[in-house]
Every structure is written in C-alpha cells, then in structure tokens.
Amino acid sequence: MGVIVLIVFYGSIIFCVIASSVKIARFASAPLHLKWEYYRGSTAYEAIDWWTKEPPAGAAHKLKSILLDVLFLREYFQRNRSYWFYLYLFHVGTYLLILWHVWLFAASVVVDPDTASRIGLVWGHVSTGLMFVGGLGVLMKRTFDEELALYYPPIHYLKWVLLLVTLLGGFYAVYYHFEDKASELLAYVQTQITFGDLEHKLHPPFASAAHAVLASVWLIYFPFSHILRLFFRYYHELRFDEVPNVPGGPIEARIKMLLGQKVSWSAPHIQKGKTWAEVATQLPQDASKEARK
Amino acid sequence: MGSKRVKVADISKDADKKLLELSRSDLAELPGVDEGDGKKEAFKDLTEKQRESYEHALDGVCAVQIPKPKTKEEEEQLVEKFLAGLSKLLSKEDNWTFYQQLMLTLENCVKCQTCNDACAIYLGSGKQDIYRPTFRSETLRKIVNKYLKKGGKTFAKFRGNDIELNWATIARLAELAYRCTICRRCHTFCPMGVDNGLITHELRKLFSEEMGIAAKELHQSGTVQQLKVGASTGISPLAFEDIIRFMEEEIEEKTGKKIKIPVDKKDADILLVHNSGEYISWLENPAAFAIIFEAVGLSWTLSSEAYGYEATNYGVWYDDVQFSRIALKQIEIARKLNVKKIVVGECGHATKALVVIADRILVDEMNFPRESALPLLEDLVCNGKLKLDPTKNDFPVTLHDPCNMVRLMGIVEPQRRVLRKICPQFREMTPKGVDNYCCGGGSGFAVMSPMNFQDWRVTVSGRMKVKQILDAFSDVTDPDIPKYVCAPCSNCKGQLRDLLAHYALTENQRIYYGGLVELIVNAMPDVKEPFIKWE
Numbered sequence: 060m061g062v063i064v065l066i067v068f069y070g071s072i073i074f075c076v077i078a079s080s081v082k083i084a085r086f087a088s089a090p091l092h093l094k095w096e097y098y099r100g101s102t103a104y105e106a107i108d109w110w111t112k113e114p115p116a117g118a119a120h121k122l123k124s125i126l127l128d129v130l131f132l133r134e135y136f137q138r139n140r141s142y143w144f145y146l147y148l149f150h151v152g153t154y155l156l157i158l159w160h161v162w163l164f165a166a167s168v169v170v171d172p173d174t175a176s177r178i179g180l181v182w183g184h185v186s187t188g189l190m191f192v193g194g195l196g197v198l199m200k201r202t203f204d205e206e207l208a209l210y211y212p213p214i215h216y217l218k219w220v221l222l223l224v225t226l227l228g229g230f231y232a233v234y235y236h237f238e239d240k241a242s243e244l245l246a247y248v249q250t251q252i253t254f255g256d257l258e259h260k261l262h263p264p265f266a267s268a269a270h271a272v273l274a275s276v277w278l279i280y281f282p283f284s285h286i287l288r289l290f291f292r293y294y295h296e297l298r299f300d301e302v303p304n305v306p307g308g309p310i311e312a313r314i315k316m317l318l319g320q321k322v323s324w325s326a327p328h329i330q331k332g333k334t335w336a337e338v339a340t341q342l343p344q345d346a347s348k349e350a351r352k
Numbered sequence: 353m354g355s356k357r358v359k360v361a362d363i364s365k366d367a368d369k370k371l372l373e374l375s376r377s378d379l380a381e382l383p384g385v386d387e388g389d390g391k392k393e394a395f396k397d398l399t400e401k402q403r404e405s406y407e408h409a410l411d412g413v414c415a416v417q418i419p420k421p422k423t424k425e426e427e428e429q430l431v432e433k434f435l436a437g438l439s440k441l442l443s444k445e446d447n448w449t450f451y452q453q454l455m456l457t458l459e460n461c462v463k464c465q466t467c468n469d470a471c472a473i474y475l476g477s478g479k480q481d482i483y484r485p486t487f488r489s490e491t492l493r494k495i496v497n498k499y500l501k502k503g504g505k506t507f508a509k510f511r512g513n514d515i516e517l518n519w520a521t522i523a524r525l526a527e528l529a530y531r532c533t534i535c536r537r538c539h540t541f542c543p544m545g546v547d548n549g550l551i552t553h554e555l556r557k558l559f560s561e562e563m564g565i566a567a568k569e570l571h572q573s574g575t576v577q578q579l580k581v582g583a584s585t586g587i588s589p590l591a592f593e594d595i596i597r598f599m600e601e602e603i604e605e606k607t608g609k610k611i612k613i614p615v616d617k618k619d620a621d622i623l624l625v626h627n628s629g630e631y632i633s634w635l636e637n638p639a640a641f642a643i644i645f646e647a648v649g650l651s652w653t654l655s656s657e658a659y660g661y662e663a664t665n666y667g668v669w670y671d672d673v674q675f676s677r678i679a680l681k682q683i684e685i686a687r688k689l690n691v692k693k694i695v696v697g698e699c700g701h702a703t704k705a706l707v708v709i710a711d712r713i714l715v716d717e718m719n720f721p722r723e724s725a726l727p728l729l730e731d732l733v734c735n736g737k738l739k740l741d742p743t744k745n746d747f748p749v750t751l752h753d754p755c756n757m758v759r760l761m762g763i764v765e766p767q768r769r770v771l772r773k774i775c776p777q778f779r780e781m782t783p784k785g786v787d788n789y790c791c792g793g794g795s796g797f798a799v800m801s802p803m804n805f806q807d808w809r810v811t812v813s814g815r816m817k818v819k820q821i822l823d824a825f826s827d828v829t830d831p832d833i834p835k836y837v838c839a840p841c842s843n844c845k846g847q848l849r850d851l852l853a854h855y856a857l858t859e860n861q862r863i864y865y866g867g868l869v870e871l872i873v874n875a876m877p878d879v880k881e882p883f884i885k886w887e
Contacts, residue, residue, distance in 0.1 A: 102762025212512025292545030
C-alpha cells in the first residue's frame with residue numbers, strides 16, 4: 060500500500076511538472092497572431108506619427124497590473140463583488156497555504172524540530188481555515204446563485220467537494236495525527252524529504268498517506284486548472300502586445316514565415332493549397348483569368 | 353435575467369421552433385419613449401415565404417439568409433463541413449491569425465457570468481439567455497469538447513458538454529454569430545481574459561472561409577464588391593470623380609469657399625481615405641475635411657483609383673482572407689502615390705483594421721505608415737492652427753465613442769479635447785470612453801438590413817445607446833433646442849440614423865447626429881452660413 064502511495068505521490072509531482080511545461084511551451088510557441096488588443100485608456104495611437112514614438116507600458120506597469128489582478132482579484136472586486144468575497148478568502152488562503160508548505164519543507168531541513176515555534180502551525184491552520192471558508196462559500200454560491208450555477212458543469216462541484224475534503228484531511232493530519240505539535244510535524248517531514256527512514260516511508264500512517272494521495276490528485280489536476288491558464292492571460296504577446304512591427308525586425312521575419320504557409324480553407328473565394336501571400340495578393344477572378352491564358 | 357429561460361442544450365432541439373419569442377415588454381425599459389402595446393412582438397415577424405425558405409429558428413430574425421437544406425443528406429453534409437471548419441479553427445497552421453487568443457478563450461472561462469452585464473445586446477433585450485455573450489461561447493466550447501477532443505463523449509453531460517451537433521445547432525449558431533457586434537466590451541469585463549467577441553469573429557470566419565456562408569451585405573455586396581469595383585458601396589473610379597466635382601460645388605454653395613480638392617496628387621504628405629459611404633450618405637463629412645485641410649494648407653490628396661477612395665474593410669468582421677486582400681490593396685495605392693502616410697477619416701472599423709490589425713500582415717515596403725485622423729484634427733484645433741469661434745456651436749453636444757477607435761485602439765482623448773474646445777455645451781454620455789456602449793450597429797450590422805434584421809438591431813442591439821443619448825440630453829428636453837450626437841464613425845452614424853428615425857427622436861426631440869469635422873467647420877468664423885443644417 061505504502062509503495063502505491065509513494066508511486067502516486069512522486070508520479071504526480073513528475074506529471075505536474077512535465078504536463079505544465081508542455082502546456083506552457085505549447086502556448087508560448089503558438090504562432091504570431093493578428094493584433095487584437097483592447098485598451099483601458101489612451102495609447103500611442105493618440106499621437107501624430109505614432110510609429111515614431113517609444114512603445115508604452117514598460118515591465119513595471121505590466122507587473123503592477125498582474126500583481127493587482129492576482130493578489131487582490133481586482134477584476135472580480137470591480138465587476139462581481141458578491142462572488143469576489145468568498146473567492147478572495149479562498150485565494151488568500153491558497154497563497155498562504157502554498158507559502159506555508161514552502162516554509163514546512165524548508166524549516167524541516169534547516170530548523171531543529173525540537174526548537175520549532177508554534178507560529179508555523181497557526182499559520183497553516185489560518186490558511187487552511189481561510190481556504191475552507193472561501194471554498195465552501197464558493198461552492199454555496201455556485202449552487203444557490205442562479206447566475207453562478209449557469210453552465211457550471213457537475214464535475215466542478217465534485218472538484219470543490221474534493222478540495223474541501225483535502226483541506227479537512229490536511230487539518231486532521233496536523234491536528235490529530237501530529238497532535239498539533241510543530242516538532243513532530245517537522246521531524247516527520249524531515250524524514251520524508253531526506254529519505255531518512257525508508258521503512259517508515261513504505262509504511263506511512265493513514266493520515267499522512269491519505270493527505271498525500273489527495274494532494275496527488277491536485278498535482279495531476281494542476282496543468283489542466285484555471286490557475287495555470289490564468290497566467291497565459293498575462294503572456295506578453297497576448298495581453299501586452301504593444302510592440303509594433305518594424306521593417307527588418309523580428310516580428311516581420313515571423314510574419315514572412317507565416318505568409319509562406321499553405322491555406323487550407325475550402326470556401327469558393329479562397330484558392331485552397333496556395334500560400335497565404337499568394338491568396339492575399341491574388342483574387343480568385345484574377346487567378347481564373349490567368350488559368351485561361 | 354429574462355423570464356424565458358433557454359439552456360445551451362436547447363440549441364439542438366426543436367429545429368422548427370424559435371428558441372426565443374420576445375414581446376416589447378420583455379425589453380429593457382426606455383424611459384420617455386412610447387413604444388405602444390407591450391404585448392406586441394418586439395420586432396416584426398418574417399413573412400410566411402421567408403419563414404419557409406430561410407433558417408430563423410434562433411429568435412425569428414434572419415440576418416444571414418441561410419436557405420433551408422432540402423434533404424437530410426444535405427443537412428449531414430453541412431454538419432460534416434462545419435466540423436471540418438471547426439478543426440481548422442483549432443489548428444495553428446490553418447488559423448495562425450487568431451489561434452492563440454482562441455485557445456485562451458476556449459479554455460479560460462470559469463462560468464462566472466461577469467461579462468454578461470457588459471453586453472449592450474443582452475441588457476437591451478431584457479437579459480435574454482440567448483443573447484448572453486457566454487451562451488454563444490459555451491455552445492462552441494461544448495461542441496469542441498464533445499466532438500473534437502479525445503474521449504469527449506465519455507461522461508459528456510457530467511463534464512458539462514451536454515449538446516448535440518445537428519443542423520439545428522449549426523443554423524442557430526450561424527445566426528447567433530450575427531447577434532453580437534464584436535464591440536468586445538465583455539472582454540474588458542472578464543477576469544480571466546476570455547474574449548467572447550473573438551468567438552463571434554471566429555464563428556463567422558468558420559462559416560465564411562469553410563462553408564461559404566456569410567451575411568450578404570458583408571461578403572457579396574461588401575468585400576467581394578470592393579475587390580471587384582473598388583468600393584463596398586459600388587462607387588466606381590469614374591463615379592468617384594463625379595462625386596468630387598459635385599462636392600466642390602457643394603462646398604462653394606454652402607460656404608462660399610472655392611476649393612480644388614487634390615486628387616491623385618503624387619508625393620503629398622497625406623493620403624486621406626474615407627469610408628466611401630460618406631460620399632453617398634454624408635457628403636458634408638469629406639467636404640468638411642477638405643475645408644479644414646485646405647484652410648491650414650496641408651499637403652494632402654484623395655485617390656480616385658479603385659481601392660484608394662474606400663477605407664472600409666468588412667473582412668475584419670468575418671473573413672481573414674478578405675481582410676488581408678483589402679488591406680494590401682489599400683496600402684498599394686498609397687505606395688503608388690508616394691505619399692508619406694495614410695490618414696483614415698472618421699471610420700472606426702477601417703481605422704482599427706488598417707492601422708492596428710493589419711500590422712501583423714504587412715512586410716517590407718507594404719509596412720506603410722498609417723494613422724487615424726483624430727490626432728491630426730486635435731492638433732489643428734487645440735494648437736490654434738485653425739481660427740474657430742465656439743459660440744457658433746452653442747447647443748447641446750454629446751459624444752458617442754466608436755468602439756473600434758476608443759476601446760480597441762485607445763484613441764480616447766483627441767476627440768474630447770476638440771469638443772471641449774469648440775462646443776460650450778458638450779456633455780459626456782454615461783458610461784463613456786473605453787467603457788462606452790456600442791451603437792448597436794457594429795461588426796457590419798449598420799449596413800445589414802435583410803428581412804427583419806434592421807428591426808431587431810434598432811429594437812434590441814441599439815437600445816442601450818438610445819438610452820444613453822436620452823440620458824445625456826435629459827436636462828434639455830425642450831424640442832425647440834437642437835441637440836447633436838457627435839459620432840466620428842461612418843458605421844455608427846448609419847446606426848444612429850436608423851435609431852433616431854425608429855424612435856422619432858429627431859422628430860420629437862430634435863436630436864441630430866453627425867461627425868466631428870462638421871462641428872469644426874461649423875465653428876469657423878469665415879463660414880458665414882451654419883455648416884450644420886439641422887435637417
């Protein structure tokens with residue numbers, strides 16, 4: 060049984076890393092697209108000869124925008140306040156719990172478990188509590204609010220229930236199994252990550268084994284989650300694409316390559332099989348005239 | 353939300369029955385406008401012959417005029433074709449032009465419904481389900497997930513992909529692609545970066561580029577005609593030259609100014625390109641441009657060559673191939689004339705198409721400088737290059753923000769600075785700027801009037817704009833006071849013309865519409881007679 064838990068847990072970590080990398084690489088390697096932005100205010104296009112001006116919105120502006128959106132869920136706050144409240148509790152809890160796990164792994168290696176402070180445990184409980192209340196609130200909203208329930212597929216309700224169970228499992232493991240003692244928890248984690256006691260690793264206690272399995276489910280889910288997808292929104296060539304195409308520049312080189320690709324669309328006004336450059340510069344009527352010559 | 357609930361899965365059912373029947377009382381309220389009996393249908397019904405011949409089972413409106421398939425086999429072939437097109441949309445080779453944004457939009461939606469309240473059509477309709485921006489996207493998403501993804505049919509309902517792909521679904525989806533103006537206000541509301549307007553665009557593209565199905569006004573009488581004759585209005589180069597001569601006479605008659613409009617002048621600084629609809633419906637607009645440009649002595653020209661006197665590019669709304677063809681033709685004209693840059697007149701979609709979207713198809717010498725006319729006008733008015741008398745514009749003026757130039761290009765302030773300078777009674781609409789509501793004529797709607805579609809667009813898609821206009825002038829309801837809605841965009845003007853007529857706002861409240869340059873010329877002290885005629 061312990062072997063299965065080990066395989067599932069470490070397998071899920073490897074899967075999460077590989078699948079996320081593949082997804083990110085696939086998205087980032089998507090071809091250059093037509094310029095299709097929207098703007099929150101004035102842009103360079105308000106200037107005469109705008110192409111002679113410096114491209115606006117530097118890295119600091121982009122970072123600020125991302126931080127405001129991600130840390131405070133700014134857009135939900137502005138547009139959907141009642142949903143934002145629970146969603147925000149859930150996200151704050153998530154961020155804190157992720158940081159708590161980082162602390163847990165780091166502290167287990169660098170801190171002597173016997174001298175560990177209880178503050179770490181309080182941090183974990185508060186994070187779990189925030190995430191649980193937020194998650195439960197979101198589940199309730201998704202169930203009873205007609206707008207939020209609309210188009211929300213059954214599988215996602217299962218997801219939220221599983222998430223709440225995972226949080227309860229984590230709390231149970233820390234509070235009951237490790238008797239809410241930082242020293243015991245850190246000592247256990249230290250043994251796990253340093254492979255200090257293989258026998259113990261192969262025969263984990265039920266509480267931590269169950270939590271590891273549930274955590275594995277989330278690691279496997281992560282590459283398909285909206286959390287990962289949200290970052291795509293801020294991908295620089297999508298959300299902040301203000302770099303103009305200048306003659307001889309890298310954008311122009313990419314466009315030339317794309318214009319050389321074959322067109323496969325089948326409608327009568329399109330010369331299927333020719334390249335984009337040919338189709339765009341030669342009208343069907345011209346092509347048929349040429350063919351008759 | 354509207355009282356008549358429609359689920360996404362319903363789109364596949366009861367092929368002969370409308371998904372939605374609307375009465376006037378279902379629509380959003382328009383205070384101060386008497387629309388008669390609330391129990392009456394919201395817009396006129398199709399004739400029996402039209403109902404028999406064309407698909408209309410979405411809401412009883414016919415925008416695309418798709419003939420009903422005659423046999424089951426024909427229906428099945430169309431379904432196959434749709435699926436083939438959908439696969440191409442999801443291929444980065446076939447659809448490189450929008451692949452990345454489409455993938456993000458298909459995958460990122462969390463079904464929070466935040467975007468719906470941004471949609472002028474959804475709000476105007478009294479929040480009817482089928483007009484939600486999410487309804488269209490969710491339909492497409494379910495089809496993709498169920499029919500194109502591996503294992504999509506396994507636990508389809510549990511995973512939220514409860515939809516059947518049949519001809520009813522496709523016919524309704526084709527019409528649904530023409531119930532959104534692609535104003536993309538919903539996109540700005542989405543916390544996840546989902547662009548429901550793009551879904552509309554991509555659906556229209558699939559229908560056009562794979563199945564040869566598109567709104568006639570956009571394709572046959574739009575881009576096809578433009579590529580054949582030179583302009584989507586059908587104006588030929590010869591006719592254009594006649595119009596210019598007539599315009600010179602009109603200018604002299606109205607203002608006393610004898611102007612020789614430069615046409616095909618080589619090496620000028622500016623090639624000015626208008627939506628050719630201006631020459632037919634609002635000649636005072638290009639005339640005003642000519643008066644202003646000549647008054648300050650700019651080096652400029654118009655082109656009389658095919659494609660050179662037409663700024664429109666309807667391809668931007670439905671077909672990447674047609675869009676590219678037209679943009680290249682327009683650039684070619686500027687190169688031939690050896691001008692320094694192209695300046696696009698008061699036309700939103702044309703400006704956005706040529707200045708921004710085409711940026712990613714133009715290479716080498718075709719990557720030609722091009723910009724909107726609004727910054728230039730601001731420079732002339734606000735930097736004292738034109739002598740102007742604001743007291744000549746002492747009447748209430750409000751500004752309609754064309755989506756394509758404002759939200760989708762970020763040209764927000766130049767037109768405002770001009771109006772603040774020359775219109776003492778300028779007042780903003782609410783919301784304004786990048787948050788504006790579409791006029792309801794965007795994405796080609798303003799030029800589309802088949803069967804009962806015009807009735808739908810003035811009743812439903814333009815409703816929020818009417819409300820905004822009435823609100824903006826709520827302190828000056830006196831019908832003796834003329835009021836001016838400034839809309840620096842040809843398509844928006846086309847829609848405003850129909851809205852003001854439908855709701856009798858010119859007749860009852862003396863609300864007029866026009867462009868920005870007309871107000872500038874109206875404020876010129878040496879133009880003795882009012883340039884704006886209030887008729």
